[in-house]
Amino acid sequence: MLWVIKILFVGYFAGYSSNEIAVSGREGALVKVAVLSDIHANIYALEAVIDLIDKEKISHVLVAGDLVGYYYWPKEVVEVCRTDSRFTCIQGNHESNLKIARKDASVLDRLTKKYGSSYQICLDVLTEEQLDWLLNLPDRENVVIGDATFSLLHEASVGGGGYLYPDSALTEIVANYSDAQYSVLGHTHYPFVHSRGNRWLINPGSVGQPRDIGNLASFLIVDLASNVVVPKRVPFPTKKIIQCADEYDPHLPYLKNILQRGLL
Numbered sequence: 001m002l003w004v005i006k007i008l009f010v011g012y013f014a015g016y017s018s019n020e021i022a023v024s025g026r027e028g029a030l031v032k033v034a035v036l037s038d039i040h041a042n043i044y045a046l047e048a049v050i051d052l053i054d055k056e057k058i059s060h061v062l063v064a065g066d067l068v069g070y071y072y073w074p075k076e077v078v079e080v081c082r083t084d085s086r087f088t089c090i091q092g093n094h095e096s097n098l099k100i101a102r103k104d105a106s107v108l109d110r111l112t113k114k115y116g117s118s119y120q121i122c123l124d125v126l127t128e129e130q131l132d133w134l135l136n137l138p139d140r141e142n143v144v145i146g147d148a149t150f151s152l153l154h155e156a157s158v159g160g161g162g163y164l165y166p167d168s169a170l171t172e173i174v175a176n177y178s179d180a181q182y183s184v185l186g187h188t189h190y191p192f193v194h195s196r197g198n199r200w201l202i203n204p205g206s207v208g209q210p211r212d213i214g215n216l217a218s219f220l221i222v223d224l225a226s227n228v229v230v231p232k233r234v235p236f237p238t239k240k241i242i243q244c245a246d247e248y249d250p251h252l253p254y255l256k257n258i259l260q261r262g263l264l
């Protein structure tokens with residue numbers, strides 16, 4: 001049976017890559033996997049998510065790209081993602097942007113006008129080691145945890161210019177399934193869960209810039225023991241982020257307004 005849970009809008013995926021890593025589950029343990037995406041250098045949101053991950057005793061954290069871009073704490077976010085042994089990350093379009101902007105001042109200028117000062121801040125505060133790590137992340141990854149397989153990809157490969165939403169055409173949704181049991185997409189900043197038989201197409205939404213409810217970081221927990229995907233939302237403080245957006249990027253009110261959208 002084919003069915004769709006419309007949590008709100010969506011994300012995407014497809015295909016297997018040459019990158020493949022295996023992470024063994026703890027024997028006898030009930031393994032839970034946290035699936036994150038689009039952190040966007042928002043350390044306040046990431047810390048709120050990690051608090052819950054710690055409480056839930058989650059052993060594996062998968063991140064489907066866009067660790068940086070938009071906000072202002074890339075050093076802290078990259079350091080968590082790089083050094084926490086639970087994390088496996090791929091890159092998204094914002095890491096690709098940063099890679100180009102690092103070598104071309106005209107691109108940096110254009111991207112700053114569009115997205116704000118986040119790229120310049122990355123170049124100012126990240127160490128060479130952090131930049132090398134971030135900019136050399138794979139753009140897709142296959143991960144094996146116990147008996148489960150995950151495919152990570154940031155943008156949808158079929159339809160919608162990389163954006164796959166829950167109300168996208170069913171043919172596009174189906175076409176974005178990979179060969180893995182869990183196909184993970186990001187990019188849209190809207191959580192999405194779709195299943196087909198015993199396979200899942202999931203987008204955790206955005207940790208750092210949720211576009212449905214602005215102050216609730218969004219992610220998913222996959223419980224491998226019960227084969228259940230659980231959407232999670234956790235509040236994070238926005239005051240400091242909004243202050244910084246006003247200070248650093250007053251020409252882009254979107255950066256603060258989006259964090260105040262649909263507040264509960």
Ligand SMILES: [Fe+2]
Nearest residue numbers: 038066187189
């Ligand atoms: Fe993003």
